[in-house]
Amino acid sequence: MRLLNYFRGEAFQRGVHPPAAKEATAERKIRRLPFPPRVIVPLSQHIGKAPRAIVRVGQEVVRGQPVARSEDWLSVPHHAPLSGIVEAIELRPTARGPWTQSIVIRAHPGASQEDGWGIAKDLDQATPSDLLQAIWDSGMVGLGGAAFPTHAKLSVPKQAHVHTLVVNGCECEPFLTCDHRVMVEEADYLVQGIRYAMRVTGAVRAIVGIEDNKPDAVYAVNQAILRAEVTEGEIHAEPVPTKYPQGSEKMLMMALFGVEIPSGSLPVSLGMVVNNVGTLAALGRLLPLGQALTERVVTVTGPGVARPGDYRIPLGTPLKFVLEYAGAAAADLDSRQVILGGPMMGQAIASLDVPITKGVSGVLVFRHQDMLANDGRKTYPCIKCGECVESCPMGLNPSALGMLASKREYEVMGSDFHLGDCFECGCCTYVCPSNIPLVQQFRVAKQILRERAAS
Amino acid sequence: MGSVEIRPAPHIKGPRSVEKIMRHVVYATLPICAFFVYQYGLSGLALILVVTAAALLTERWLVRSGTQSGSLGDYSATITGIVLALSLPPGFPLWMAAIAGVVAIALGKGLFGGIGFNVFNPALVGRAFVQAAFPTAISAYTPAMLPGRFAEFIPSSLAWPMMMPVDVSLWLKAREFDALAGATPLVAWKFERVLASVPDLLTSLGHLAVGPSPVLIVLCGAYLAARRFLDWRIPMAVIGSAGLLSLALYLLDASRFPDPIFTLLSGGLIFGAVFMATDMATSPVTPRGMWAYGALIGVLTVVIRNFGGLPEGVMYAILIGNAAAPLIERLTQPLPFGKSAMAQTRKGASYPLHPGYISREEAGAVTPKKKIMKNKPKDDERRTPNS
Numbered sequence: 095m096r097l098l099n100y101f102r103g104e105a106f107q108r109g110v111h112p113p114a115a116k117e118a119t120a121e122r123k124i125r126r127l128p129f130p131p132r133v134i135v136p137l138s139q140h141i142g143k144a145p146r147a148i149v150r151v152g153q154e155v156v157r158g159q160p161v162a163r164s165e166d167w168l169s170v171p172h173h174a175p176l177s178g179i180v181e182a183i184e185l186r187p188t189a190r191g192p193w194t195q196s197i198v199i200r201a202h203p204g205a206s207q208e209d210g211w212g213i214a215k216d217l218d219q220a221t222p223s224d225l226l227q228a229i230w231d232s233g234m235v236g237l238g239g240a241a242f243p244t245h246a247k248l249s250v251p252k253q254a255h256v257h258t259l260v261v262n263g264c265e266c267e268p269f270l271t272c273d274h275r276v277m278v279e280e281a282d283y284l285v286q287g288i289r290y291a292m293r294v295t296g297a298v299r300a301i302v303g304i305e306d307n308k309p310d311a312v313y314a315v316n317q318a319i320l321r322a323e324v325t326e327g328e329i330h331a332e333p334v335p336t337k338y339p340q341g342s343e344k345m346l347m348m349a350l351f352g353v354e355i356p357s358g359s360l361p362v363s364l365g366m367v368v369n370n371v372g373t374l375a376a377l378g379r380l381l382p383l384g385q386a387l388t389e390r391v392v393t394v395t396g397p398g399v400a401r402p403g404d405y406r407i408p409l410g411t412p413l414k415f416v417l418e419y420a421g422a423a424a425a426d427l428d429s430r431q432v433i434l435g436g437p438m439m440g441q442a443i444a445s446l447d448v449p450i451t452k453g454v455s456g457v458l459v460f461r462h463q464d465m466l467a468n469d470g471r472k473t474y475p476c477i478k479c480g481e482c483v484e485s486c487p488m489g490l491n492p493s494a495l496g497m498l499a500s501k502r503e504y505e506v507m508g509s510d511f512h513l514g515d516c517f518e519c520g521c522c523t524y525v526c527p528s529n530i531p532l533v534q535q536f537r538v539a540k541q542i543l544r545e546r547a548a549s
Numbered sequence: 550m551g552s553v554e555i556r557p558a559p560h561i562k563g564p565r566s567v568e569k570i571m572r573h574v575v576y577a578t579l580p581i582c583a584f585f586v587y588q589y590g591l592s593g594l595a596l597i598l599v600v601t602a603a604a605l606l607t608e609r610w611l612v613r614s615g616t617q618s619g620s621l622g623d624y625s626a627t628i629t630g631i632v633l634a635l636s637l638p639p640g641f642p643l644w645m646a647a648i649a650g651v652v653a654i655a656l657g658k659g660l661f662g663g664i665g666f667n668v669f670n671p672a673l674v675g676r677a678f679v680q681a682a683f684p685t686a687i688s689a690y691t692p693a694m695l696p697g698r699f700a701e702f703i704p705s706s707l708a709w710p711m712m713m714p715v716d717v718s719l720w721l722k723a724r725e726f727d728a729l730a731g732a733t734p735l736v737a738w739k740f741e742r743v744l745a746s747v748p749d750l751l752t753s754l755g756h757l758a759v760g761p762s763p764v765l766i767v768l769c770g771a772y773l774a775a776r777r778f779l780d781w782r783i784p785m786a787v788i789g790s791a792g793l794l795s796l797a798l799y800l801l802d803a804s805r806f807p808d809p810i811f812t813l814l815s816g817g818l819i820f821g822a823v824f825m826a827t828d829m830a831t832s833p834v835t836p837r838g839m840w841a842y843g844a845l846i847g848v849l850t851v852v853i854r855n856f857g858g859l860p861e862g863v864m865y866a867i868l869i870g871n872a873a874a875p876l877i878e879r880l881t882q883p884l885p886f887g888k889s890a891m892a893q894t895r896k897g898a899s900y901p902l903h904p905g906y907i908s909r910e911e912a913g914a915v916t917p918k919k920k921i922m923k924n925k926p927k928d929d930e931r932r933t934p935n936s
Binding site for chain 1 (some may be wrong): 557560561566567663664835836878888
């Protein structure tokens with residue numbers, strides 16, 4: 095495999111090949127999760143200022159109705175995921191840890207749960223600024239996991255010129271298949287969303303980068319491109335080599351264009367804007383109907399799930415409800431780990447009462463016995479084998495960084511060893527034979543450096 | 550509802566562990582040990598067992614007393630013992646060998662804090678100690694493949710502790726070998742100007758006083774390198790730099806300096822390059838650093854052999870390389886992604902970065918298919934193959 099990569103020119107240097115483990119869900123169609131009796135909509139779900147609630151307790155809301163908004167540019171409105179009554183606006187636990195102000199909505203028992211708020215619009219002749227406003231109003235954020243507001247990502251700075259829209263369909267995280275299924279089943283929506291995004295940014299070409307372990311997705315997207323008769327420019331679907339972390343935008347740019355984005359700058363400096371396939375497919379589906387983001391596709395899988403699959407889940411659904419429906423709440427699981435996101439970068443959560451938010455792409459459940467392999471592993475001191483150096487896609491020296499972190503030399507890590515370039519992909523920790531929690535040390539170091547810089 | 554466990558990402562781990570790496574290095578040394586025993590019989594076997602046992606007992610004592618990390622189960626002390634034994638003369642008195650094993654672990658590793666913290670290769674620290682303490686015994690080699698080697702020990706092996714070992718030359722004379730037979734090829738070259746034949750050096754099956762065959766060592770090393778349990782760059786750099794420097798010297802003055810083939814095949818160069826210089830804890834982690842470190846060792850070996858007083862220089866070359874490793878690592882930090890001075894473009898990329906047909910004025914115009922472009926700017930030419 096390594097040799098093969100050498101001959102065809104590696105997509106990017108280093109990186110790792112963790113087992114994909116996508117078989118359980120890759121072939122299953124997206125199914126809809128039933129509406130839960132109660133949803134919890136945290137006001138702060140993304141980077142930027144949290145919007146303010148614009149409903150009061152006891153108010154009746156219709157599915158799709160805005161329940162929180164803000165005039166702040168880096169902030170998106172939230173919408174009622176189901177029709178019902180606002181039961182409370184109070185502090186609730188969230189996956190990130192701190193309890194945050196959330197709107198709790200109780201579903202009407204008899205409601206049909208159709209989106210009763212959106213008004214269909216003809217966007218074919220809409221101007222870019224109208225489209226941008228429509229995207230902002232839909233409450234769209236990046237559905238790949240970072241949850242960065244999409245309208246802010248698509249709006250091009252005045253002095254910059256964007257010629258290319260890169261659509262990220264890599265989904266390099268093991269286990270996750272939600273983007274894969276969206277590309278296969280909603281390719282037409284995806285192409286529609288790409289056309290909107292191209293019009294907003296002024297890009298004249300769009301390239302969908304898809305890891306080559308998903309040939310059916312490449313085929314489906316290509317078919318949809320042919321059907322769409324694109325007028326804005328050209329759209330291509332391009333297979334890229336399967337390798338973790340191919341889904342990082344810097345790595346994807348390397349694979350497609352062979353360029354390194356200079357450290358500290360964004361793809362827009364090269365005239366490009368990167369977006370996730372799930373985000374654009376949701377845009378293509380929602381914008382013509384005038385609807386807002388009230389549900390998303392989430393991969394629910396892992397060895398501890400009896401009915402794994404990709405589910406269309408209303409935002410705000412409590413995790414416990416999702417797990418019960420997917421068959422992961424059986425009593426014989428005496429101890430387990432529940433992860434939001436993928437296994438490489440996802441977050442283990444402490445409470446099953448947290449809701450599914452806009453940035454959650456996967457729910458993984460590992461049973462106790464699945465984790466025994468990790469439990470038995472002893473942590474050794476760094477033996478300086480150099481595996482981490484060979485795997486770091488950013489070309490850092492995690493071995494030296496780890497030793498500095500254990501000596502609390504955080505300033506040196508930042509100034510001499512480029513800690514700021516680390517995007518916490520976890521490759522170094524994945525390969526480390528000494529079982530050192532390198533990424534965790536880096537997260538702590540970054541946080542401490544941020545606090546020191548702020549004080 | 551059971552309990553929920555919290556762990557930091559990543560939640561999956563790769564298959565490699567310290568134990569696995571070390572275990573495979575032990576596996577790779579076993580064929581070499583077998584060859585050594587075949588060459589030197591009982592003495593060779595006893596030497597390997599005594600040194601390894603001494604190293605393991607010392608490690609156990611140090612781990613138990615809590616002064617260092619690691620455990621016996623990580624196989625690192627086993628490697629130290631085996632590698633140290635294979636670097637000693639086969640007739641080395643066993644009590645001295647036991648001291649070498651104890652010193653290797655206690656001073657070479659335990660003193661620094663155990664696995665991963667040692668600055669010098671522990672096996673070489675042990676060997677350097679006995680080289681200084683017992684200079685006569687460590688230069689007393691015996692020919693390989695002696696008849697009756699499986700029935701009796703080389704007499705010097707069984708010397709009493711703190712006693713002078715018996716002189717092996719008398720014992721050899723009784724077996725109709727001349728005094729020169731006990732000299733290693735390097736000693737024979739340095740002091741008698743006698744060059745051993747290449748086939749003898751390559752196979753190590755004659756009566757030469759040599760260690761296991763370089764061919765076998767390279768094969769075992771190739772297994773480790775192929776499974777990435779050692780880094781191929783270091784042995785390549787050592788062998789390459791030693792070969793090049795000795796070739797240059799040989800071309801300069803063929804009467805004073807041996808040919809590069811002899812330099813590479815004699816002494817412990819191959820064994821040192823494959824099993825000692827590649828010790829992970831004492832070599833740099835950066836790829837460029839590994840090349841520099843290996844090259845330093847190769848050059849120093851040739852320099853010590855040809856210009857120093859000692860016939861063999863691999864041990865000191867590696868120890869000096871170990872000492873220089875932190876500095877080398879410091880100077881050869883990898884270049885982070887996106888920090889290179891010149892914007893590099895990988896060849897064979899699917900799409901040009903700035904397609905010539907795209908400009909602010911004609912954005913949205915009908916465009917040709919990818920890679921087939923007319924009027925492309927000059928800096929794009931190298932990005933598109935043969936168009």
